[in-house]
Structures are given as structure tokens and as C-alpha cells.
Amino acid sequence: MTGAIIAFLCLLLGLFLQKQPNLPLDKITKWVNAYLLNIVLPALALLYIPQIDPGWDLLLPISAAWFTFLLSWLIFGTIGKILKWDNQTTGCLVIVSGLANTSFLGFPVVEALYGKEALPIALLIDQGGSFLLVSSLSILVGSIYSHKEGNLSSIPMKILKFPPFGFLLATIAMSILGWKTPEFLIPIVTLIGKTMAPMAIFAIGLKFSLDFDSLSSRFYWFGMGYRLLLAPIMVWLIYRNFIPENSLEFKVTVLESAMAPMITGSIVAIQYDLRPKLATLLAGLGIPISIVTIMIWYYFLG
Numbered sequence: 001m002t003g004a005i006i007a008f009l010c011l012l013l014g015l016f017l018q019k020q021p022n023l024p025l026d027k028i029t030k031w032v033n034a035y036l037l038n039i040v041l042p043a044l045a046l047l048y049i050p051q052i053d054p055g056w057d058l059l060l061p062i063s064a065a066w067f068t069f070l071l072s073w074l075i076f077g078t079i080g081k082i083l084k085w086d087n088q089t090t091g092c093l094v095i096v097s098g099l100a101n102t103s104f105l106g107f108p109v110v111e112a113l114y115g116k117e118a119l120p121i122a123l124l125i126d127q128g129g130s131f132l133l134v135s136s137l138s139i140l141v142g143s144i145y146s147h148k149e150g151n152l153s154s155i156p157m158k159i160l161k162f163p164p165f166g167f168l169l170a171t172i173a174m175s176i177l178g179w180k181t182p183e184f185l186i187p188i189v190t191l192i193g194k195t196m197a198p199m200a201i202f203a204i205g206l207k208f209s210l211d212f213d214s215l216s217s218r219f220y221w222f223g224m225g226y227r228l229l230l231a232p233i234m235v236w237l238i239y240r241n242f243i244p245e246n247s248l249e250f251k252v253t254v255l256e257s258a259m260a261p262m263i264t265g266s267i268v269a270i271q272y273d274l275r276p277k278l279a280t281l282l283a284g285l286g287i288p289i290s291i292v293t294i295m296i297w298y299y300f301l302g
Contacts, residue, residue, distance in 0.1 A: 007104075010198040011284075014205015025206060032203045033271050036264065040199065041135055042167035043192035046181050048127045049171035060242055061121055061253045065100065065129025067238070068231040068257055069137060072098030075226065089219055091145025092275035095138045096282045097223040099265035100231070102126040102256045104197045105287060109259070110252055113298055121252040134264050135168040142272035200263040203270075204284045219275075223261065223282045228293040232258035251301045258297045260286035 017023055073094045080090030100106070103126045110122040174181070181189070235257040243250040266283035270276045 006198050007201045010202040011205040014202045018206055029203065029206050029270070032199060032206070033267055036196070036199055036203065036267055037271060040192055040196050041131075041264070043189040044131065044196065045135065045167040045171040046185060047189040047193050048123075048131070049168070050174040050179060050181050060239065061125050061249060062128035064235050064239060064253050064257050065102065065125055065133060068100065068235065069098035069133050071231070071234060072226060073137075073141065075230075076222075079222075085219075087145040088274045089278070091141055091272065092269045092279050092282075093219065093223050093226075094141050094145070095269045095274065096261045096265045096279050097227045097231075099130055099134055099138065099262035100227065100257055100259040101262045101283075101287070101290075102130045102259055104200070104263060105290070106256050106259045109294060110255060113255070114248060114252060118248055118252050121249055122256055125253065125256045130262055132168065134262065134268060138265060138268045142268055142274060146272040146274060196264070200267060203267055204263060204280050215281075217278070219278055220281060223278070224286060224289065227261050227282075227286065228258060228290055232297060246302070254301060255294065255297055258290070258294055260290035 017028070018025060076090055076093040076097070079085070080087075080093075102122065106122055106126060107119065110118045171181075173179075232254055236254050239250060239253055243253065261282045263283045266279040269279035
């Protein structure tokens with residue numbers, strides 16, 4: 001409850017600062033985004049990834065996040081080409097709609113509906129799925145769809161120079177080799193990691209604006225329709241063939257895929273200038289809307 005109150009206050013602060021005429025909002029937004037991407041994400045990688053013990057039994061729940069992101073890329077990439085959308089719109093929808101809010105929203109919802117025994121499953125989906133994706137493929141998508149010169153040879157170097165990706169590779173290697181994060185670093189990265197939700201919400205507040213044109217935009221409803229309806233439907237249809245339908249693992253996997261768009265995904269989209277207004281609207285307004293669809297999925301799953 002305390003975390004939710006702090007996050008709400010950070011949202012109000014962002015909205016308040018947005019209305020102040022003499023503040024350098026672009027600089028503030030740039031600093032906040034840089035902090036989230038270059039400091040918080042690497043800290044979270046050090047905190048969580050080395051603790052994951054690689055095993056085949058983990059792949060099914062984790063793969064659901066990868067499946068829905070790649071499906072988002074396939075669908076919006078194809079539709080964007082057919083309907084001749086601009087690259088910024090396509091890239092925004094691929095990233096923001098392709099990533100679910102499996103931690104900030106997912107953890108408390110899963111715990112409230114299924115109890116603490118469901119949290120390890122949710123953690124795996126988030127850290128092995130959403131977190132790895134936002135630190136890797138989302139950067140690739142952002143680099144591709146924000147690229148204006150037509151020379152794609154610089155994209156691999158842009159990805160390699162992106163701090164979260166380097167830390168991601170290092171922590172994956174640590175996990176494979178069985179190396180744990182040094183104990184003296186745990187309190188530090190834990191403290192930094194706790195700032196993720198409030199700072200991300202603050203960043204949303206700095207950019208968030210609600211108007212009829214935005215809500216009536218077909219792009220907004222394409223993104224929300226995919227994230228809240230099509231993605232979990234596809235996970236339910238496919239994964240019930242591999243995981244028992246009445247199992248906690250299956251229910252958590254489907255429910256996590258039904259969460260609102262990931263806030264950090266919208267930060268990546270903003271960083272690459274992929275329709276920032278659409279990105280913030282999808283992530284910000286997606287949370288209250290998703291509460292309704294999440295409850296529908298909960299009762300549907302039993």
C-alpha cells in the first residue's frame with residue numbers, strides 16, 4: 001500500500017511539474033529516463049538475473065513473455081507496412097504493447113489473487129521474460145524504428161553501447177556460471193531497484209496528457225486491444241497444450257500476459273522518440289483499464 005501511495009504521489013508531481021511554464025521539462029525528462037535506463041535497469045539485472053538457476057522447467061512460463069512480444073512485432077510490423085504507418089508509430093506499438101507490466105502491476109495482483117506461492121512464477125516471467133526483453137529486443141526495435149538514415153550497420157553498436165544490455169549479458173553469464181551478485185552490493189542494488197516504480201510513474205506524469213483525440217486514436221485501441229485481449233487469448237490457446245489448465249503455473253502465466261503495457265517499455269519508446277504521447281497514454285491509462293480485464297480473466301481461468 002505504501003508503494004502504491006508513493007507511486008501515486010510521484011504521478012501527481014509529474015503532472016504538476018508538466019504545467020509549470022518555466023521548468024526545462026525536456027531536460028528533466030531526459031535525466032529521469034537516463035537514470036531509469038542507465039542505472040536502475042543495470043541494478044535490477046545485478047539483483048535478480050544471477051539468482052535465476054537455468055533449467056528447462058523454467059522455459060514455458062518465461063517463453064510466454066517472449067512469445068507475446070515477438071507476436072506484437074509480427075502483427076504491428078506487418079500491419080504497419082500494409083497500411084503505411086510511420087516507423088515511429090509502428091515501433092511504439094511493438095514495444096509498449098508487446099511488453100506487459102509483469103512486476104509493478106503484476107506482482108501485487110498475482111499475490112492478491114493467488115497468494116504468495118504464485119510470486120515465484122510471476123518473478124520468473126518478469127525477470128526471465130519482460131525484464132530481459134526490455135533490456136534487449138526492445139532496444140533492437142527502438143534502434144530499427146527510430147533509425148532515419150537508412151544505414152542499419154550502426155544499430156548493433158548502438159545496442160552494445162546501451163548500458164542495460166551490457167549488464168544483461170554480464171548477469172546472464174553470471175547465472176550460467178553460477179556466480180551470485182556479491183553480498184555487499186545487494187543492499188545498494190536493492191535500494192536503487194526500489195526507485196524503479198516511483199521514478200517510472202514520475203516520468204509518465206511528466207509526459208502524460210489526456211484528450212479526446214488521443215483516446216479516439218485507432219493506434220491507442222490497437223495497442224490496448226492487443227495487450228489486454230489478443231495477447232492473453234493467444235497464450236491461453238497455445239500454452240494449455242503444454243501446461244495443465246488447472247495448475248497455478250498456467251493461471252499465472254495467462255494472467256501475467258494480460259497485464260497493462262509495461263511502464264519501462266514506454267520509457268524505452270520515449271528514449272527513442274517513438275510517439276512519446278502514445279507511449280505514455282498506453283502505459284499510464286492502461287493500468288486502470290486493465291483492472292477490469294484482469295478480473296474477467298481471473299474468473300474465466302477459475
